[in-house]
Amino acid sequence: MAKGLLISVSGPSGAGKGSVLAKVKEMDPSFGTSVSVTTREPREGEKEGVDYFFKSKEEFTQMIEEGEIIEYDEFVGNYYGTPTVALQEMSEEGTDVLLDLTIAGSMALKENFEQSVTIFLLPPSLEELENRLKGRGTESEEMIKARLEVAKNEIGFVGNFDYVVVNDDIDEAAKKIYSIITSEKCRVPRNIELLQSL
């Protein structure tokens, strides 16, 4: 059986990754998703292995050292990471997995898995990105300025990705991502078994 694809979507804060990925999953609920590992305390109602895998900082550090985490990020003193083993297992079972990864995470995925597909989601323009960040109404002028600087830096990495999708419309962007996945399954190197059977 062909391995499931590991599809990562990266992009600057405000590009709309969350909404677009939710729409893709709506289009096809059979996609797998990754449960992150975190060092923060479980909140009420959160379940181990469903919402997160909860680990101590020591355990988390050990996982990093042993290559069990493909990427991690720090947020208000806690670590959040994507575990490698779960991705491998889902892919081996033939499940396609959608991942919301940092740029470093997508690059690590590309380096480690031949069944990876890396997509960079772009906002229509930097002006529009600024409007979206302002529209959230949750961040100071200075924080937004900082985020825009980070975004400009991040956009410089697009060249390392396989695909680029401009998110000027969530439905259209989701359809494009879905087309990329359909298309990748038709690529000749991904159909060796089929071709050998003929």
Added chain:
Amino acid sequence: MAKGLLISVSGPSGAGKGSVLAKVKEMDPSFGTSVSVTTREPREGEKEGVDYFFKSKEEFTQMIEEGEIIEYDEFVGNYYGTPTVALQEMSEEGTDVLLDLTIAGSMALKENFEQSVTIFLLPPSLEELENRLKGRGTESEEMIKARLEVAKNEIGFVGNFDYVVVNDDIDEAAKKIYSIITSEKCRVPRNIELLQSL
């Protein structure tokens, strides 16, 4: 402006290229198609430049020598070819062009145009291909046997194509080809102008 893609579909006789390509054009009538050059006499109602470009054998031979024809084939004593210039012009204008080419034609396209996308259309199985050829009711047992031998040979070339699509359902196969085209437009190397503008 980004160049239009030159999308070729090849495959053995009976794979269903004609029906699948007609379905793709139905999904999006904006695709360009190539008008072939032929040495046969125009039939009643056929128009120069619409149905075919009608040429003498001498003119046709000269076009081949001058590299103006990307592929050609002989059928009952007449030549049929795909002219290169028309493809270039449509592509430069930003039009995506759908082409029904021989295997040699797809390989020539791939070699000459970086905006090419080559797709091999497969029948679901050789048994099904045999059934389809028999179902046409137009060919002798021997001719069908010969076609199947040719098909087996042709299938050996799939590895040189970019994509492989199995035609077990015309609508599904057409949707896959449409997805491949959408996806190719998102590939990073095809978006250099967009990335430079950022």
